[in-house]
Amino acid sequence: MAALLEVDRLSVAFPTATPVRELSFAVERGETLAIVGESGSGKSLTALALMRLLPPAGRIASGSVRFGGEDLARLDERAMRRVRGAEIAMVFQEPMTSLNPLKTLGAQIGEALRLHEGLSRRAARARAIELLDLVRIPEPHRRVDDYPHRLSGGMRQRAMIAIAVACGPRLLIADEPTTALDVTIQAQVLALLDRLRAELSMALLLITHDLGVVAQWADRVIVMYAGAKVEEASPHVLFERPLHPYAKGLLAASPRLETTRHYRDGPLTEIPGSIGSAARERGCAFAPRCPEAVSACRAQVPALTFAGEDRLVACPVALHTESREAPSPSIADAISTSSRRGEVRRPVL
Amino acid sequence: MSAISRLAKALRRALLSAVPTALGVVVLSFLLLQLAPGDAADVMAAEAGSATEETMAALRASFGLDLPMLERLLAYLWGLAHFSLGFSPRFNMPVAELIAQRLPGTLALMGVSLALALVIGLALGAVMSAFAGRWPDRALSVVALLFYSIPGFWIGLMLIVLFAVKLGWLPSGGGGAIGSAATGLDGVLDRARYMILPGVSLALFYVAIYARLARAAMLEVKAQDFVRTAAAKGLSPAAVTLGHVLPNALSPIVTMAGLHFGGLMGGAVVVETVYSWPGLGRLSYEAVMSRDFSVLLGVLLLSSLLVMAANVTADLVQAWLDPRLERAS
Numbered sequence: 001m002a003a004l005l006e007v008d009r010l011s012v013a014f015p016t017a018t019p020v021r022e023l024s025f026a027v028e029r030g031e032t033l034a035i036v037g038e039s040g041s042g043k044s045l046t047a048l049a050l051m052r053l054l055p056p057a058g059r060i061a062s063g064s065v066r067f068g069g070e071d072l073a074r075l076d077e078r079a080m081r082r083v084r085g086a087e088i089a090m091v092f093q094e095p096m097t098s099l100n101p102l103k104t105l106g107a108q109i110g111e112a113l114r115l116h117e118g119l120s121r122r123a124a125r126a127r128a129i130e131l132l133d134l135v136r137i138p139e140p141h142r143r144v145d146d147y148p149h150r151l152s153g154g155m156r157q158r159a160m161i162a163i164a165v166a167c168g169p170r171l172l173i174a175d176e177p178t179t180a181l182d183v184t185i186q187a188q189v190l191a192l193l194d195r196l197r198a199e200l201s202m203a204l205l206l207i208t209h210d211l212g213v214v215a216q217w218a219d220r221v222i223v224m225y226a227g228a229k230v231e232e233a234s235p236h237v238l239f240e241r242p243l244h245p246y247a248k249g250l251l252a253a254s255p256r257l258e259t260t261r262h263y264r265d266g267p268l269t270e271i272p273g274s275i276g277s278a279a280r281e282r283g284c285a286f287a288p289r290c291p292e293a294v295s296a297c298r299a300q301v302p303a304l305t306f307a308g309e310d311r312l313v314a315c316p317v318a319l320h321t322e323s324r325e326a327p328s329p330s331i332a333d334a335i336s337t338s339s340r341r342g343e344v345r346r347p348v349l
Numbered sequence: 350m351s352a353i354s355r356l357a358k359a360l361r362r363a364l365l366s367a368v369p370t371a372l373g374v375v376v377l378s379f380l381l382l383q384l385a386p387g388d389a390a391d392v393m394a395a396e397a398g399s400a401t402e403e404t405m406a407a408l409r410a411s412f413g414l415d416l417p418m419l420e421r422l423l424a425y426l427w428g429l430a431h432f433s434l435g436f437s438p439r440f441n442m443p444v445a446e447l448i449a450q451r452l453p454g455t456l457a458l459m460g461v462s463l464a465l466a467l468v469i470g471l472a473l474g475a476v477m478s479a480f481a482g483r484w485p486d487r488a489l490s491v492v493a494l495l496f497y498s499i500p501g502f503w504i505g506l507m508l509i510v511l512f513a514v515k516l517g518w519l520p521s522g523g524g525g526a527i528g529s530a531a532t533g534l535d536g537v538l539d540r541a542r543y544m545i546l547p548g549v550s551l552a553l554f555y556v557a558i559y560a561r562l563a564r565a566a567m568l569e570v571k572a573q574d575f576v577r578t579a580a581a582k583g584l585s586p587a588a589v590t591l592g593h594v595l596p597n598a599l600s601p602i603v604t605m606a607g608l609h610f611g612g613l614m615g616g617a618v619v620v621e622t623v624y625s626w627p628g629l630g631r632l633s634y635e636a637v638m639s640r641d642f643s644v645l646l647g648v649l650l651l652s653s654l655l656v657m658a659a660n661v662t663a664d665l666v667q668a669w670l671d672p673r674l675e676r677a678s
Contacts, residue, residue, distance in 0.1 A: 053580055085583035092581075097574040101673055102596050111592070112582040147672040163582065 002066070004029045004203050005050070005171055010063035010073070012042070012049045012227075017279075018061065019045050020227045024304075027171060032197060032204040034218035034235075036211060036250070040275045042227035043207045044093075047175045049073075050205075051090055052080050067171070086116040089164035091193075093176040095156035099148040105132065105159050106144035109166055116167045131162040135192060154185035158192065165196055172197070173205045178213065190217055211254045215239055220310075223247045226278035226285035229304065232312040243313040245290045246271070284315070292317050356665065363661040367654065374653040375429065375646060379422050382642045388414050389438045392639045412438045425646065434650070435643035439636070444647040448629065452651070455628035457540075458621070459613050461548040466555035467606060473556065474563020474598075475590060481568055489560065497557035501616050505550040505623035512546060519546055522625040547624040551616050555609060559602055566598035573597075599670055607663025611656040 003026035012020035020042040027033045035043045048054050050065055052072060065072040068087065072080065092098045100108060109131055110124030119127065125144065132140035135158040148156055157177060164172055174193060178186035194217055197204045206218060214221050215235050223231040223244060231244040242248045249271035271289055278285035283298040290297065294317055304314045313319060390408040394400030409415040413424065428435055434444035473489055480486040513521035520543050570576065571594055579593045580586075614630070621630035629648055636644040668674045 051581055053577060081583045081585060083583070084581055090581045092574060092578060094574050098578045100575040100579065100593050100597070102671060103593075111579075111584070115583060115588075149673045160578070163578070 003027060004067070005205075006064075006066040007046075007050070008064045008066065010046070010049060010065060011061040012045050012054065012058055013061035014058050018227065020049065022063070023224075023227070023229055024063075025222055025229065025232070027203045027205055029170075030197070030201055030203055031219040032194070032206055032217055034206045034208060034214045034221045035224055036208055036214055036221060037224035038209060038250075038275055040226075041224040043224050044175050046224075047090065047173045047205065047207050050173060051084055051088060052077075053084075053090075082116070085112040085164075085169070086167045087169055088171045088173065089167070089169040091157070091160050091164045091172065091174040091177045093179050095153050095160055095180060098160055099156055101148055104145050104147055105151075105162075108148075109144075109159070109163050112163065112166045127166070128162070131166055132159070134165070134196070135159070135162045137162070153181055154189060157181060157185075157189050161189070161192060161196065165200055165202070168200055169202060171203045171205060173207070175207045176209070177206075178210070179208075186213075193217075211239075211250060223250070226275055226281075228285060228301075228314070229312070230286065230314045232304075234310065237308075237311060243307055243311075243318045244286075244315045245292050245318060246286045249289075292321075359661065359664060359668070363657065363664075367657050370657060371650060371653055372426075375426070375650055376422065378646055378649045379425065379642075382645060383418055385637075385640065387640050389640045389642070390414060393438070408438075412436075425643075429650075434647040437636075437641055437644045439639045439641035439644065444644050447632065447644060448647055448651060451627060451629045451632045454626060455614075455617055455621070455630060458544060458547055458551065458626060458628055459610075459617060461544055462551040462555070463606065463610070463613060465548055465552040466559055467602070469552070470556045470559025471563050471595070471602070473560035474567060475595065477560065477564040478567035478571065479586075479590070481564070486564075493557040493560045495557075496553040499553070501550055501554060502619045502623050504553055505547070505620055508546050508550055509623075519543075521546075522623075523627075543626075547620050547626050550623070551613065551620045554616065555613070558605065558609070562602050562605060563598060566601050567594050570594045570597040596670065600667060603663050603666050603670065607660045610659035611652070614652050614655065 005027040007026065008024050009022045010020060010024070011018055011022055019040075023042075023046060025033070025035075035046065037043050045054065045058065049058075049060055050072065052060075052075075054060070060073045063073060067083070070079075072083065075083070099105075106125050106128040109128040110119070110121070113119045113124045113127055114121070129140045129144050132143055137143050137155060137158050143151075148159070151159065157180075161177075172193070177193065178189050181189060190213060193204060193206075196202065206213070208214060218235050221233060221235050221238055222229050223238070223246065225246045231238065231242070231247045233243075238247060239251060242251050249269070252269040253271060254268075273289035277288040281287060281298070283296075283300050284290070284293070284302050287293045287297040292315075297317065302314045302316050304312045305316070305319055307313045307319055388409070389412060390405050393408060394405050406415070413421065416424070425435060434448065436442075437444050437447055440447055473493065477486045477489050509521045512519045523543055567590075576589060576593055579589045584592065617628060617630035618634055619630070620626065621628045622634050625631065629651070633645055633648045636642070636648065
């Protein structure tokens with residue numbers, strides 16, 4: 001069975017830049033796929049491109065987005081509107097500004113229901129109360145007539161989630177859903193998302209820069225840097241032994257992953273330089289900041305290569321060191337068969 | 350706090366501030382009008398053509414114009430305290446009655462103009478913001494600038510030349526067909542025909558203002574996150590604009606509309622004169638020309654009350670539109 005969502009060599013272009021380049025990934029039914037990367041790595045634009053909600057200047061320059069037998073990148077606007085909110089829904093980063101201040105929660109939740117499922121005002125209101133209850137907002141009967149300014153940030157994000165899951169989408173894209181929230185609320189909201197994913201049998205595309213979130217909730221993780229995928233693995237594999245120097249740097253800069261290490265035990269490392277250095281790079285975008293870069297890195301964009309079952313990395317140097325340390329025939333085979341094509345697909349499991 | 354108690358509180362506050370404001374308006378207008386040369390007796394004598402000193406003195410005495418200024422002011426205020434606006438020497442009837450005759454015409458004209466200005470202005474603003482920076486936006490900006498800069502009386506005259514004289518579609522002035530006894534729908538349609546040209550002349554200036562305001566406000570709202578949320582629900586661009594962008598962009602426009610009410614009354618003087626529309630504006634023009642200051646004072650007092658009422662209404666509409674304002678009051 002084909003994956004729920006298959007993104008193939010997707011590029012997002014603006015007049016002056018191409019912030020997402022040749023990005024490929026797939027989301028399986030019911031799984032949680034996390035995309036991590038720093039600000040400017042193109043992860044939010046990827047999410048908006050999937051919804052075809054890019055800012056006016058941006059456009060999908062090439063590539064395809066296969067979803068339910070259709071290519072969303074080429075769907076006409078009217079058909080795309082039937083997908084948005086009904087098949088793919090999205091939760092945004094800023095709960096404080098993502099709700100219309102002049103409409104009640106009930107009206108905002110019911111809007112999609114009335115549009116996609118043709119419910120009457122009364123039926124939509126009843127469903128809105130159920131949905132508020134589903135996302136654990138207390139006193140849903142009263143809250144349904146409340147305006148957003150009466151709610152705390154965490155409650156607003158729950159209401160946003162209620163809006164998103166209202167029509168039972170098959171894919172929920174959550175773009176940094178907890179970045180604007182308190183830490184205690186973050187865990188609650190993520191737990192809610194994970195519960196809904198299971199209960200409503202949705203897939204969850206979780207976009208975040210928080211590696212702690214990835215470790216706890218993701219089934220698979222994609223590390224993005226400067227608009228390209230540099231590593232893909234399951235979280236425990238990635239956190240145990242990151243291959244790409246950027247992933248290594250990210251993990252080394254993160255305090256909570258290794259229980260043995262704490263910020264009091266010594267300074268956290270940082271990745272030197274900034275993502276802006278990727279702009280004029282012809283080879284690997286990370287090369288200017290990379291401690292392991294060799295001259296070949298700057299000549300050519302490194303291809304994504306299998307580094308073990310269900311694991312991809314776009315760094316020949318790391319792969320070379322890896323295979324020397326832990327030689328494995330499966331890796332060697334994968335390299336020899338896939339590196340010629342430049343881009344590889346996930347193997348059918 | 351419930352909506353009704355909120356409303357009552359706002360109204361009480363408005364009434365309390367209305368009394369001193371109206372008093373100030375009356376006293377100030379009274380004093381300013383004393384600066385105008387001549388009085389009603391002069392005008393009447395000039396029209397009669399054969400006035401003597403004695404008849405003029407008798408006229409002045411009968412209207413109370415021979416008293417000292419302060420005494421006249423106090424007498425006027427005393428009358429006001431008893432809800433009397435005085436007597437018009439020129440029209441030979443009580444001022445209140447005269448104003449009551451003319452008020453509906455002006456209110457209808459202003460209401461139609463304001464409604465036209467808001468509807469057309471919002472529509473133009475919506476189109477301009479949808480095409481921001483492209484040619485429809487630029488073309489409409491030029492049109493708005495024209496509306497903004499052309500004086501109302503000239504637009505009035507040109508509309509008369511085009512629609513009444515050349516095309517003969519609409520009447521050139523007046524408040525209804527002479528001798529028409531039409532009632533019901535026919536009567537309304539007849540009145541509406543006479544209202545189109547003056548209403549449009551008065552509205553165009555405000556169309557320009559609301560179009561620019563709406564454009565700016567809608568562009569600002571469109572950039573907000575909740576508009577993206579609405580689009581992510583699968584709503585069509587029209588549904589997003591009508592359901593989410595427009596209501597949020599209305600706030601500055603409502604505030605301005607409340608403030609414009611006074612300006613609209615000023616504009617009505619000119620437009621009613623051009624179209625010989627039987628309203629307060631023309632009445633005040635006639636009152637000035639005949640130095641009938643009791644009528645003018647009455648009109649000014651009423652206008653100030655209307656402007657205050659308009660501002661309270663704007664506040665109430667604002668509070669109704671925006672649930673967040675409940676905290677402020």
